[in-house]
Amino acid sequence: MFEISQLRCFIAVAEELHFSRAAERLNMTQPPLSRQVQLLEHSVGVQLLDRSSRVVRLTAAGKAFLPEAVRIIRLAEEAGLMARRVAKGEQGSLAIGFTSASGYALLPEVVRRLRERTPELALTLKELVSTAQVEALDAGQLDLALMRPLALHGELVSLPIAQEGLLLALPANEAGRWPQEPTLACLHQRPFIMYSPHEARPFYQMLTSRFEREGVVPDVVEHIGQVHTMLALVSAGIGAALVSEACARLHFDGVVLRRMKTEPVSTVCTYRRDNDNPILQLFINEILPGFPGAR
Incomplete structure (x- = not known):
C-alpha cells in the first residue's frame, strides 16, 4: 500500500512536470523524490510518469490517478483537522438526558452555552425520568444527565448545576x-x-x-x-x-x-467517570462553573 508522503511527491511532480522544481517545492533533494515516485508506481502497479524524454509527462494512468491522489490528500488533511478539533472540544457530539422539568429552562440554557462555545456540536437530546437516565448512562447511551439527585454507584459522578423553589x-x-x-x-x-x-x-x-x-x-x-x-x-x-x-x-x-x-430542590448533572468525550470535559471544566447553582 502506498503512503501519503509518496502521494505528495507524485502530486508535486505531476503539477510541476519537472523533478527539480518539485523537489524544491517539497524542500527535498531530487534523488529521494524520484525514489518516492518509483515506490508509488511499484505499489500501484503501473507507470504514472513518462520519463522517456527530457520533459516529464503524465501517462494515461497518471492522469487518471492524479485527481484521486489529490482527493486522498485532502481527506487525510480533513481527517487530521477533525481529530484535532474534536480533541480540543471544537467539534464532536454529546448525548444529553433531561427530565421534563429541566427541559423547560435548564436544558435550553445548557444547549445555548454549548453551541455558543462549540457551534459545530452535534447534540442528541433524550427526555427521560431520572432513574431511566441512570440506566442510559450505564448503557453508554448518554454522556450527560440533567436529573434529580439519586444515590449512585461509584462509576457515576453528580455535580450540582441548578436550584429552584x-x-x-x-x-x-x-x-x-x-x-x-x-x-x-x-x-x-x-x-x-x-x-x-x-x-x-x-x-x-x-x-x-x-x-x-x-x-x-x-x-x-x-x-x-x-x-x-x-x-x-x-x-x-x-x-x-x-x-x-x-x-x-x-x-x-x-x-x-x-x-x-x-x-429549594436541586438538579444535578451526572456522567460516567470513564467517559473521555472531550465535549463532556469541556462542559464540566468550562461551562458548568458558569451556572449559579454550580457554585
Missing part, C-alpha cells in the same frame, strides 16, 4: 381556600397528587422525607410520573400538587401557582 399548584376554583404563602403543613389531610415512587423516585423520596420530618400526611389521590399530567389533573380539580419553579412556564389554564415556604 417549589410551587404549590392549586385548582383555580379552590385557590381562595389556600394560604397566599403556603407551607408543607397546609397540605395535611388535603387531596394531593403525589409523584410516582417508580417513575419519579427522586421527587417522591424528597417529598416523602419532608412530609415525615414535619408530620404532614397529605391525602394522596394519585401517583403520577410526569409533571404535565400532574398539572392537568390539578386543572381538573383532582387535588393540589407540588412542582418545581421551572414548571411555571407551562401556563396550564385553571391552575394557580404559589411559591412554597420551604427549601
Whole structure:
C-alpha cells in the first residue's frame, strides 16, 4: 500500500512536470523524490510518469490517478483537522438526558452555552425520568444527565448545576381556600397528587422525607410520573400538587401557582467517570462553573 508522503511527491511532480522544481517545492533533494515516485508506481502497479524524454509527462494512468491522489490528500488533511478539533472540544457530539422539568429552562440554557462555545456540536437530546437516565448512562447511551439527585454507584459522578423553589399548584376554583404563602403543613389531610415512587423516585423520596420530618400526611389521590399530567389533573380539580419553579412556564389554564415556604430542590448533572468525550470535559471544566447553582 502506498503512503501519503509518496502521494505528495507524485502530486508535486505531476503539477510541476519537472523533478527539480518539485523537489524544491517539497524542500527535498531530487534523488529521494524520484525514489518516492518509483515506490508509488511499484505499489500501484503501473507507470504514472513518462520519463522517456527530457520533459516529464503524465501517462494515461497518471492522469487518471492524479485527481484521486489529490482527493486522498485532502481527506487525510480533513481527517487530521477533525481529530484535532474534536480533541480540543471544537467539534464532536454529546448525548444529553433531561427530565421534563429541566427541559423547560435548564436544558435550553445548557444547549445555548454549548453551541455558543462549540457551534459545530452535534447534540442528541433524550427526555427521560431520572432513574431511566441512570440506566442510559450505564448503557453508554448518554454522556450527560440533567436529573434529580439519586444515590449512585461509584462509576457515576453528580455535580450540582441548578436550584429552584417549589410551587404549590392549586385548582383555580379552590385557590381562595389556600394560604397566599403556603407551607408543607397546609397540605395535611388535603387531596394531593403525589409523584410516582417508580417513575419519579427522586421527587417522591424528597417529598416523602419532608412530609415525615414535619408530620404532614397529605391525602394522596394519585401517583403520577410526569409533571404535565400532574398539572392537568390539578386543572381538573383532582387535588393540589407540588412542582418545581421551572414548571411555571407551562401556563396550564385553571391552575394557580404559589411559591412554597420551604427549601429549594436541586438538579444535578451526572456522567460516567470513564467517559473521555472531550465535549463532556469541556462542559464540566468550562461551562458548568458558569451556572449559579454550580457554585
